[in-house]
Amino acid sequence: MHARATILPLTLDRVTYAHGSTVLIDGISTVIGASSRTIILGPNGAGKSLLLRLCHGLIAPTAGAVRWAGADTLGRSDVARRQAMVFQRPVLLRRSALANITYALSLQGRLGRAERLARAHEALAGVGLAHVAQRPAHVLSGGEQQRLAIARAAALKPDVLFLDEPTASLDPGACRAIEDAIRAIDAAGTKIIMTTHDLGQARRLADEVLFLCHGRLLEHTPADEFFESPRTPQAAAFLRGDIVG
Numbered sequence: 001m002h003a004r005a006t007i008l009p010l011t012l013d014r015v016t017y018a019h020g021s022t023v024l025i026d027g028i029s030t031v032i033g034a035s036s037r038t039i040i041l042g043p044n045g046a047g048k049s050l051l052l053r054l055c056h057g058l059i060a061p062t063a064g065a066v067r068w069a070g071a072d073t074l075g076r077s078d079v080a081r082r083q084a085m086v087f088q089r090p091v092l093l094r095r096s097a098l099a100n101i102t103y104a105l106s107l108q109g110r111l112g113r114a115e116r117l118a119r120a121h122e123a124l125a126g127v128g129l130a131h132v133a134q135r136p137a138h139v140l141s142g143g144e145q146q147r148l149a150i151a152r153a154a155a156l157k158p159d160v161l162f163l164d165e166p167t168a169s170l171d172p173g174a175c176r177a178i179e180d181a182i183r184a185i186d187a188a189g190t191k192i193i194m195t196t197h198d199l200g201q202a203r204r205l206a207d208e209v210l211f212l213c214h215g216r217l218l219e220h221t222p223a224d225e226f227f228e229s230p231r232t233p234q235a236a237a238f239l240r241g242d243i244v245g
């Protein structure tokens with residue numbers, strides 16, 4: 001186990017993202033700490049993926065600021081290096097599953113060949129893919145590809161792992177395998193911040209919930225409290241499965 005999330009907490013200070021005159025993320029302020037799995041929930045188009053991209057620095061806010069506590073001591077490039085993100089449709093190299101991971105580790109430039117191989121095998125085993133190590137990544141099933149992408153990110157042992165809808169369009173067995181992998185990565189000391197529409201998954205994985213609606217953060221609440229007594233009518237409607245206006 002490595003030290004937990006030294007770059008956290010993450011502070012969002014009136015983070016806003018506008019496209020032309022359309023405000024897509026509307027003045028979000030909150031602090032995300034190190035010690036819990038954070039799930040971003042909300043209806044389609046609420047801005048969940050955008051918020052994840054803003055946090056990870058893939059896009060810059062048009063107003064407000066994203067601040068990592070670790071930036072004071074580590075510097076910006078080190079803070080960036082200590083984060084990883086897995087996208088809804090991850091891009092894999094046309095190489096073996098194992099080579100996808102060893103290549104990512106070689107880009108980090110910090111481990112020797114033997115260590116890279118050992119780390120890659122460990123990461124594949126961690127997501128239940130040890131048996132496909134030598135198989136070309138592009139012949140793996142959708143669920144296996146998603147698990148490989150998660151293993152590749154986890155092998156970097158980031159402080160924070162962002163996951164954007166990691167189980168979208170996967171069957172229940174594949175979802176379970178990915179949820180197990182997420183729990184293992186969390187237990188190994190990596191902070192998980194992920195989006196999902198799947199309420200069952202959010203109940204299984206969340207320690208705390210950020211609930212977004214129309215680009216605004218309506219709740220940032222411990223998971224038990226969010227699911228038992230949501231504070232806003234929009235969250236209550238979302239939990240009932242109603243259309244959120």
Ligand SMILES: Nc1ncnc2c1ncn2[C@@H]1O[C@H](COP(=O)(O)OP(=O)(O)OP(=O)(O)O)[C@@H](O)[C@H]1O
Nearest residue numbers: 019024042043044045046047048049050051195197
């Ligand atoms: N780069 C962009 N430029 C303009 N509009 C964008 C951009 N990215 C996203 N949007 C719009 O911002 C809104 C929020 O998108 P986002 O993908 O963050 O929603 P989401 O909550 O993740 O939705 P879903 O659950 O459907 O994935 C959508 O209306 C989308 O069309």
